[in-house]
Amino acid sequence: MIQLLADVLSWVCLLGGSFFVVVGALGVIRMPDLFTRLHAGGITDTMGAGFILVGLMFQGGISLITAKLILVLGFLWFSSPVSTYALARATLASGQEPFWSEDLEIPDTARIPGMVYPVDAMGEADAGSGEEEE
Amino acid sequence: MFIVTALAILVAMALAMTRALLGPTVYDRVLAVNMFGTKTVLMISVLGFLTGRPDFLDLALLYALINFIGTLAVLKFFEYGDLGRRVDTGREA
Numbered sequence: 001m002i003q004l005l006a007d008v009l010s011w012v013c014l015l016g017g018s019f020f021v022v023v024g025a026l027g028v029i030r031m032p033d034l035f036t037r038l039h040a041g042g043i044t045d046t047m048g049a050g051f052i053l054v055g056l057m058f059q060g061g062i063s064l065i066t067a068k069l070i071l072v073l074g075f076l077w078f079s080s081p082v083s084t085y086a087l088a089r090a091t092l093a094s095g096q097e098p099f100w101s102e103d104l105e106i107p108d109t110a111r112i113p114g115m116v117y118p119v120d121a122m123g124e125a126d127a128g129s130g131e132e133e134e
Numbered sequence: 135m136f137i138v139t140a141l142a143i144l145v146a147m148a149l150a151m152t153r154a155l156l157g158p159t160v161y162d163r164v165l166a167v168n169m170f171g172t173k174t175v176l177m178i179s180v181l182g183f184l185t186g187r188p189d190f191l192d193l194a195l196l197y198a199l200i201n202f203i204g205t206l207a208v209l210k211f212f213e214y215g216d217l218g219r220r221v222d223t224g225r226e227a
Contacts, residue, residue, distance in 0.1 A: 011135045018143070022146050025173075028166065037153075044169055052179070055139075056179055068194075082202070083205045086206055086209045086210075087164060087168070
């Protein structure tokens with residue numbers, strides 16, 4: 001009975017994880033922009049990996065296997081946001097801007113010292129044209 | 135049930151590889167390769183259970199570590215053009 005319950009829970013988790021993995025990959029293909037693609041990739045790293053590894057944990061039972069799975073899952077959950085943040089920051093610093101960035105203001109605490117941000121020049125251009133119109 | 139999950143991960147890997155080949159900028163490719171690495175970790179875990187040898191989890195853990203370090207190293211290289219920054223210690227060399 002307990003074994004059947006664990007199997008059913010495991011299958012539900014594995015199927016849910018498969019769904020989220022495929023959806024995240026589709027989002028990476030279909031999204032128009034790198035920053036939106038990062039959002040789609042995050043689905044894979046959190047929901048997809050989480051569900052699949054939890055489903056495997058139900059199969060493993062209380063054993064060393066489950067401990068290793070918890071280690072893998074914990075490391076993925078710590079490393080994925082870090083690499084996503086580093087990727088977004090590197091992309092922003094390289095000059096590529098997200099869509100609809102007219103109203104974007106980068107706070108001083110988020111700026112890399114000595115880096116030139118194209119968003120600032122765009123804001124100044126907008127302000128200049130506004131003054132000319134007045 | 136493991137086979138379904140393995141097939142889904144394979145499809146997702148193919149899609150990520152498509153993005154890595156298509157990706158207009160280098161950052162798209164880095165994102166795709168990072169996703170590919172994450173899916174490789176999942177694939178190794180599922181394959182271990184599929185073949186009845188969960189010892190493969192050690193490989194999955196190691197691959198997760200290497201994938202993270204590799205992504206950060208490539209990103210740092212493309213952001214600064216260098217893997218290490220010179221520190222000004224105030225002393226003459």
